[in-house]
Amino acid sequence: MKLKTILMGTAIAGVGSIASAQEMTNDMTLVSWGGAYQDSQQKAYAEPYMEMNPDVSISWDESSPEAVAKLRAMNEAGNVTWDLVDVVAADAIRLCDEGLAMEIDPNEILAEGDDGSSAEDDFGDLLVSDCFIPQIVYSTTAAYRADLLPEGAPAPESICAFFDTDTYPGQRALEQRPINNMEWALLCDGVAKEDIYDVLETEEGQDRAFAKLDTIKDDIVWWSAAAEPPQLLADGEIVMGSSYNGRWFSAIEEQGQPFEMLWDAQVFDLDGWIIPAGLPDDRLNRVLDFVEYATDTQRLADQAAYISYGPARASSAPLVGDHAELGIPMGPHMPTAPANSENVFVYNYTWWADYRDDLDSKFQAWLAQ
């Protein structure tokens, strides 16, 4: 499964790289998700960086989905071969708790914002863990196919359309895990947004969420890879589904699928870097040099030209331009765009770090019933 592509810097650097007295290795192994997302990182960060530093070679490892387990195994074996790992925020918290990721001081290792704000202010609330260097904001959100809806049915405007099988018959795809689904179920059962986690903390609240999910249990196709829902929707297997907004964007804009976005109650989530704990100095210096560059205001804004995920820095938002190939403005496709984020659900990381194991066993038992 491990696919390594070695990329060599091609252009002779016209830009003088910052001379450093510190010793740095020239080989770096970055871990990411593969596919369009990794391409966007390669084009926005890695290629310009290698142009500035022609001696540096970067290899990619598409191991992010199982990064937590692999990093733990490497750590136990005392041989961490990765230099920088792209993970979602929840995994970053877990890795930080396990002592597998290095704690960082954002103001010390990250660049200031273009507008002069400190790194800590620029990333703001998105610094959800002491080890986490945020890159993008993505969201788990819904899409549907208008042509598959029954005649005369109004276009769905709320996430609760998932629970309304009378108006919108047919199957719907949801991710096979309790996160997001439990929140949506309670939301559509009439719980106020701000009370969701308080309710979900109690056994009754959990049962209430499962009871709501029970009403559509027979109509759900559970997915575990985010590529599945666009495929299922394209095949007409489902009438609506949840997936990451970037997957929907690519299906709609790049492949021309007749899907409509349903941004209501989209759940914001974060993706970013962690530096493995215990790197030797020469490798650490190179990684720090790269990370400072790769997470500066311009680079994060550049990434949005390749994929429809919002840059994690506040200062990057005004710099988001057009899609590199399609030429359409990317601003309106960002999950953070005002029109899309009228009703946003914010995922509570610390809450889920506590309740994930317990609710997952409950969820699995519920599925098996």
Add this chain to the structure above:
Amino acid sequence: MSDASDTNGPVLAADGRPLKASLNRALRKQKMRALMLIAPLLIFVLVAFILPIADMLFRSVENTIVRDTLPRTVVAMSSWNSDEAETPDEAVYRALFIDVFLASEAKTHTRLGSRLNYETTGISSLFRQSGREVGDMAEVYEDQFEDLDARWTEDVFWAEFMGDPAWFAQAQGAEDPGPTFVLKDGISDVLPKTADAYATFANFVQVEDEDNPAAEDPWALVHAMLYEDLTEQDISGYDGFGADLLADAAAAVEGFEAPSYKSSFIDMDEDWASPEVLGTIQAYSPPFTPGYFLKAVDMQLTPDGIEAQSEDRAIYLKLFWRTVWMSLFITGMTILLGYPVAFLLAKLPMRQSSLLMILVLLPFWTSLLVRTSAWKVLLQQQGVINDLLVWSGLINEAGRLVMINNQLGTIIAMTHILLPFMILPLYSVMATIPPSYVRAAKSLGATNWVAFWRVYFPQSVPGIGAGSILVFILAIGYYITPALVGGTSGIFISNRIAYHISSSLNWGLAAALGSILLAAVLILYWAYDRIVGIDNVKLG
């Protein structure tokens, strides 16, 4: 025989030694040589296969993390009983304070939090928060000493105060991490707790951070311990370095603000008074735990003893049972489908049979993922099979069949994927059955069916046995195919093992589930051996 040897003495070899001994020696040599030949493989298998598996299985009972991270708390708690309504006394919380402080310096407290969160929800954030705030508890003392005299927070002062003079002379101004810290003679008698805390600090700074303790401000924990020493010890006999400062402090400590550790912890988070949380720490303090195995069979180890898992969380027994019956079913299906194919392969002339063989092997060489995805395309409701059925008018548009994301999907896809593992051993056995036996049976008047059933089939049983063992053992460990086409009703126990390995990081539980699966396979193998006989298995 023994009589004969008694009377004649042992038979001697040419060199005068007993024949038996020299024969043994020659044989031993030969054995050694044989062993040397297979040694590379043996060592490789041992290191790359047996040891990692043993290590992984060992995790299903290993549980030293609580004892290692909270050693003092575990000891202090040993006399506390979680059934009592009373929370433990101050001594337990003091031990907890020191343990959590040290753990948060070493950043191991969150790790313990994640471990215990598998047992009781909420412990993860409790430890994360406590690790942050336990520093504040200690700083109460640090601040008060600093107010008394700023030197109490100075690195050099503490180094000279606690360190051996010879060490101090060398360490001062030395490059990181400096010479190994040595405690001053006699300081442990005057200030035992402080000296102990400072030595821990100096050691930690040198080993973990590779810094020079003489140039690092000591932890606030040292000040908290100094407070305790000054309230408990008589320091009037001390006249070494810093004696004046110490005497001033000793006079002042009575007026110090010193909140109890217990109330500080409970103020920080009321969960620290919860018998469930403290009971969990206690229940999981032994270095070995049955907890993972209990969980793997839908039981749980709670502070009150072993209990059945609540019904809405019980899943594993159900999954074990499903894995076994579905694997058996799939094995049966492969026999049913594979037998005629193998029979045909063995019967046909060479030319046709090689062509047929390629048809069997072609899917075998295709990627597992591709084959599984192909089944998705075929079986889904808008898929090829449903389309054909609708087109032919056998079913109508509304009656499209659900053939995927359920048990049926798993059975169809896995039967197809595992079919070659049945056909190949069957074929290799059938190819060796002489056709003359069946001819003989027929010439003696047997019908086709009797000749097959009484003569041919019994000879092909070893092939069925070999194929069944192969298919069943492979099926029981499958997880990619069930995950992709099994939906919720067609997933196997291996899917939960994979989840615990890669997502929840609960490797102990994954190891326990894996051990049970391994044991189940071994028991089935043993039962098979007893019933059919393993000698009746022919793999080629």
